[in-house]
Amino acid sequence: MGTWDVLLGSIIAIAGACIFLEARTFPNLAGGYPGPGLFPQLLGVLFVLSGLGVAGNAVVKRAWAWKPPLSDHPSREKINALLVVLAVIFYILLADTLGFIPMAIIILIALMFRTGVSLRWSIVLGIGLTLAIYIFFNRILHVPLPSGILKYWL
Amino acid sequence: MLDIILQSLASLADPTVIAVILLATFYGLFIGGMPGLTVTMAVALFVPFAFFLDPVPALAAIVTLQAMGIFAGDIPGALIRMPGTPASAAYTDDSHALSQQGQARLVLGVDVIASALGGLMGAIVLIVGASALAEFALTFSSYEFFWLALLGLSTTAFIATASPIKGLVAVILGLFLSTVGIDITLGFQRFTFGNPNLLGGISFIPAMIGLFGVSEVLRIVLRGQMHLAYAELEKGASFLPAIGTVWRYRLNALRGGIVGLITGVLPGAGADIGAWLAYGVCKRFSKEPEKFGKGSMEVIVEAGVANNSDLAAEWIPTLVFGIPGDAFTAVVIGILMLKGLRPGPAILHDYTNILVAIYITFILVNLLMVPFGFAAIRASSHLLRVPRNVLMPIILLMCIVGAYAINNDLFDVGLMLVMGLLGFLLEANGFPVAPIVLALVLGPLLEQSFMISLIKSEGDLTLFFSRPVAAILGTLTLVVWILPLVPLAKKLITVRQA
Numbered sequence: 001m002g003t004w005d006v007l008l009g010s011i012i013a014i015a016g017a018c019i020f021l022e023a024r025t026f027p028n029l030a031g032g033y034p035g036p037g038l039f040p041q042l043l044g045v046l047f048v049l050s051g052l053g054v055a056g057n058a059v060v061k062r063a064w065a066w067k068p069p070l071s072d073h074p075s076r077e078k079i080n081a082l083l084v085v086l087a088v089i090f091y092i093l094l095a096d097t098l099g100f101i102p103m104a105i106i107i108l109i110a111l112m113f114r115t116g117v118s119l120r121w122s123i124v125l126g127i128g129l130t131l132a133i134y135i136f137f138n139r140i141l142h143v144p145l146p147s148g149i150l151k152y153w154l
Numbered sequence: 155m156l157d158i159i160l161q162s163l164a165s166l167a168d169p170t171v172i173a174v175i176l177l178a179t180f181y182g183l184f185i186g187g188m189p190g191l192t193v194t195m196a197v198a199l200f201v202p203f204a205f206f207l208d209p210v211p212a213l214a215a216i217v218t219l220q221a222m223g224i225f226a227g228d229i230p231g232a233l234i235r236m237p238g239t240p241a242s243a244a245y246t247d248d249s250h251a252l253s254q255q256g257q258a259r260l261v262l263g264v265d266v267i268a269s270a271l272g273g274l275m276g277a278i279v280l281i282v283g284a285s286a287l288a289e290f291a292l293t294f295s296s297y298e299f300f301w302l303a304l305l306g307l308s309t310t311a312f313i314a315t316a317s318p319i320k321g322l323v324a325v326i327l328g329l330f331l332s333t334v335g336i337d338i339t340l341g342f343q344r345f346t347f348g349n350p351n352l353l354g355g356i357s358f359i360p361a362m363i364g365l366f367g368v369s370e371v372l373r374i375v376l377r378g379q380m381h382l383a384y385a386e387l388e389k390g391a392s393f394l395p396a397i398g399t400v401w402r403y404r405l406n407a408l409r410g411g412i413v414g415l416i417t418g419v420l421p422g423a424g425a426d427i428g429a430w431l432a433y434g435v436c437k438r439f440s441k442e443p444e445k446f447g448k449g450s451m452e453v454i455v456e457a458g459v460a461n462n463s464d465l466a467a468e469w470i471p472t473l474v475f476g477i478p479g480d481a482f483t484a485v486v487i488g489i490l491m492l493k494g495l496r497p498g499p500a501i502l503h504d505y506t507n508i509l510v511a512i513y514i515t516f517i518l519v520n521l522l523m524v525p526f527g528f529a530a531i532r533a534s535s536h537l538l539r540v541p542r543n544v545l546m547p548i549i550l551l552m553c554i555v556g557a558y559a560i561n562n563d564l565f566d567v568g569l570m571l572v573m574g575l576l577g578f579l580l581e582a583n584g585f586p587v588a589p590i591v592l593a594l595v596l597g598p599l600l601e602q603s604f605m606i607s608l609i610k611s612e613g614d615l616t617l618f619f620s621r622p623v624a625a626i627l628g629t630l631t632l633v634v635w636i637l638p639l640v641p642l643a644k645k646l647i648t649v650r651q652a
Contacts, residue, residue, distance in 0.1 A: 004583050012323055019330060019345075026342060033609055036337035036344055039601045043333070046326050053319040077378035084375055084550060088368070088571045091554055092564050100555075108547045115375065115543035129548055133555060141206045143559040 009055025016047025080114055087111060099148020100138075104130040162510035165210045166518070174211040175515070178218035179522065183530045186226025187537045188545070189236040191374075193223030194481045194588070195366040199549070201359050201485060201492075202556035209493040209508050214515040216486055220465055221519045224425055225269035225527055228458065229534045232261050233387075241425035241461040244433040244453075251449035259387045259531065261454060263396030266527030268407065268458030271400065273520030275411040275459070276418065276466025281513045283419070283467070284502060287474045291499035296610065297618055299475070300603035301627035303596050306421030306477045308634040310589045313423065318638035320585045328590035331356045332597020339605070351565040358488050358594060360557035360566040361573045365587050366481070367553040368574025371546050373581070387535065393528060399451060406436060406456040414460035418467025424480025424588070425461040425468070432460030466516050473497055473509065476599060481588035484595040 019040055026037030073081075087107045095103050108126035113119055137143040138154075147154045165171065178200075185196035197219055204212040227239030232249035242249075252261045294302075307329075311321035334345045335355030346352040400407055410432040417428035436456040437446050446453060468479030469486070476497035478484040490497050495505055502509055530537070557570035577587045611617035619625040 008583055022345070026337075026344065027340060029339060029609075034605070036340055036342045038608075039604065040330065040333050040344060043326055043330050046322070047330070050319055050322045050326060054323060057319060073376050074378065077376050080378070081372050081376045084368075084372055084546075085571065085575065087550065088554060088567065088574075092567050092571070095564060095567075104551055108551060111547035111550065112544060115378075115546065117541070117543050125544060129551075133551060137555055137559065141203070141559070143202075143555070144562055145555070145558070 005058035006055045009051045009053070009058065012051030012054065013048045014051075016044045016049075016051055018044075019047060020044025080111075083111060083114055095146045095148070097148055099150050099154075100145035101130055101134055101150055101154075102148065104133065158506055158510050159514075161507050162514055165507065165511050166214065166514055168211075170207075171211045171214055174207065174215045175218050175519070175522075178215040179222050179519075179526050182219040182222030183226045183526065184537065186223035186238045187229045187530060187534065188540065188542075189230035189234060189238055189538070191238070191370065191549075192366065193220060193227065193239050194485075195370050195549075196223055197482055197485045198359075198362045198366040199552050199556055201362070201489065202559040204489050205359075205492060205560060209490075209495060209505075210511045212489055212493065213486070213508065213512050216489065217512060217515045218519045220482055221269070221273050221462065221516075221523060222526065224461055224465060225266060225523060226530060228265040228269070229262060229530065230538065232258055232265070233534060233538060239426075241429050241464075243426065244429040244461075245457045247447045248445075248450045248453050251447070252451065252454075255449060256388050259392040260395050260399065261451075262387075262531045262534070263392035263528065264399050264451065264454055265458050266524060266531070267396050267400045268410075268455050269462040269527070270520045270523045271407055272411055272414055272459035272462030272464075273466060273523065274517065276415060276463040277513065277516035277520060279415050279419075279463075280466040280469050280516060283470050284474055284509070287470060288499045288502040291474050294475075294499070294623070295621065296603040296606040297621055297624035298627060299599060300607050300618070301624055301631055302421060302471075302475055302477050303600040303603060305627055305631045305634065306471070306479075307589070307593055307596060307600070308631050309420060309423050310480070310592050312634050312638050313427065316586075317584055320583075321589055324580065324586050324589040325593045328593025329597045329600065331361070331590070332594050333601070338598075338602070351563070356594065357560065357566055357569060359560050360570040361594060362481075362485065362488070362591055363553050363557050364570035364573030364575075365577040365591060367549060367556075368570060369577035369581060369587065371550050371553070372574065372578045374542060375546055387531070392531070400455055403452045403455040406452045407459045409435065409439075410456035410459035411463040413456075414463030415467045417460075418464035418479060419470050421471045421475070421477040421479060423464075424482070425464040426480075428464035429457040429461040432457040462520075469512070473501055474499055478592060478595060481591045484591050487595050 023037040023040035023044055026035060026040070028035040028037070087110065091103050091107065105126050108129060109122045112122040112125060117125070134145060138145050181196060181200070182193065185191045186193055197216060200215065200219060204215065207215070224239055224241050227237055227242035228249060229238060231237040231242040231246035232253045235246055235250035237243040237246045249261050249265070252258070307325050311325040312318040332355070334352055336342070336353055337344055343353065413432040413435055414425075414428040417423045417431055433453055433456070436453045437443050440446070440450070440452060442450065442452075468483045471477045471479060472483040472486050476487060478487050487497055495501060495508065553570060554567055557566045558564065560566065581587055607618060619628050
């Protein structure tokens with residue numbers, strides 16, 4: 001964790017400096033009283049100090065052991081985690097066009113199959129669970145889930 | 155008062171409320187009992203449902219979810235040495251060691267009785283304490299609220315985390331996120347980068363679903379352990395032996411309850427702190443300290459009572475001051491706001507019916523915990539057999555729908571993903587995530603009370619200590635800041651002497 005602490009601590013400190021500088025441009029209240037910039041400026045200073053603290057702590061402990069990110073995990077699991085992230089991005093980009101039902105079925109089947117559920121069960125559970133979630137949220141709680149290509153049928 | 159109690163009972167007797175409480179019972183027992191899934195995640199995923207419920211069923215569900223989930227966290231702790239919730243972590247080694255010795259059913263039975271007992275103790279203190287404290291809190295000015303919010307955040311940063319400096323980073327990050335959006339004093343846009351979706355600030359619910367839901371899915375998928383090996387339950391009855399065991403350690407139960415109540419009332423300290431503190435106290439006064447970690451029943455009773463008595467007591471600062479005890483009660487504040495109920499001293503007068511309904515729910519749920527808890531123990535082997543590779547994609551989909559449901563906006567799904575990745579990255583590097591949520595909720599109160607106090611005092615910081623209660627709270631806050639420096643100072647002295 002050491003090298004990462006140095007890196008993250010430095011990023012936090014730099015982010016703190018940016019917050020401080022940006023907040024300095026915020027206006028003051030009438031009569032010279034501090035305005036909306038004061039609180040974020042204080043937070044910026046605290047970010048810089050705590051970021052330096054995190055980095056400094058790692059330096060003092062001489063924790064230099066470099067480990068590439070997620071190196072403890074097998075590559076199959078890393079790809080699965082990446083798929084989780086891609087599934088959400090995929091949903092954000094295509095939900096309005098394709099609609100909730102096709103998107104949810106694709107995501108469930110892909111993730112279940114990838115993490116070791118048989119293809120047959122992935123398809124059965126993917127379709128069944130999507131419909132259950134759709135009925136619960138859309139028909140019972142009236143959440144307007146995107147209908148996409150199925151808008152004339154739903 | 156009798157009228158109010160009868161009205162509250164009538165509101166709880168509503169079929170919707172009963173159904174919601176029962177569903178929350180199963181949901182809490184299920185999520186709490188699943189290793190790796192926290193009760194905080196359960197409540198994060200529940201919030202979108204709460205959005206569609208009336209205040210009484212929404213809050214009753216939260217109370218149920220919390221109590222059942224914290225108890226159920228003991229199940230995987232005992233059977234596979236993986237606590238279901240952080241609150242169970244303190245005595246997991248003891249529970250598991252006893253399970254390995256063929257006493258799993260007894261340990262879990264003791265957990266049910268201890269949890270129910272702790273919950274009832276907490277409920278009584280909540281009922282008595284909240285009203286008494288609310289009268290007192292009416293005299294609070296911006297100085298007291300400022301110190302109280304800062305004390306809560308300081309506790310969560312410096313005491314409730316393994317690394318105080320990383321806890322501090324998490325708190326500052328949460329506070330920074332709370333400043334995004336239109337500022338209330340001048341209507342000035344802060345850190346929105348021209349994005350209209352950020353004008354109203356960082357939406358609390360998608361942020362929380364990301365931090366607790368998506369990051370947890372990522373962690374479990376990355377770990378890749380989809381099926382778990384668990385200890386089998388021994389045959390035989392467990393109810394009467396469990397009662398007998400708790401009775402044998404009744405003084406431990408009482409002491410654990412008191413420790414839990416004290417940590418619960420302290421803003422910023424959650425049930426896990428209560429359990430760890432009770433563990434420490436129990437070990438300090440035990441006649442058999444050598445048994446600790448190897449199968450001590452007395453610590454299971456003491457810490458088991460402590461974490462559940464803490465839960466109800468946490469609602470006191472949450473309701474009376476609007477200062478949550480942990481990430482869970484931070485969600486309670488979010489739900490109260492969502493329902494148009496502003497937590498603070500006036501809440502006891504303005505919404506007495508709702509509060510009495512909450513009190514009754516606390517008592518009811520802790521009584522219900524006994525039959526449902528023993529049923530959950532019987533079903534525990536089935537619970538642990540649920541394949542996580544089926545569960546994780548479902549949870550991810552629920553996260554997506556939950557984040558979307560509040561504003562019907564895909565921007566919130568993106569926000570959830572960003573917060574999920576942030577939570578994952580931070581936790582992987584030893585930064586706690588719960589303080590971010592706490593600070594996100596407390597940020598506006600802290601900033602507002604700070605600015606009002608600063609303007610009132612015309613920049614004279616000594617006036618922040620001018621009122622007696624403010625001075626006590628301010629001093630307590632300073633003590634919390636100094637505490638992490640004590641080991642460092644001791645180390646320096648030792649190095650110099652060497």
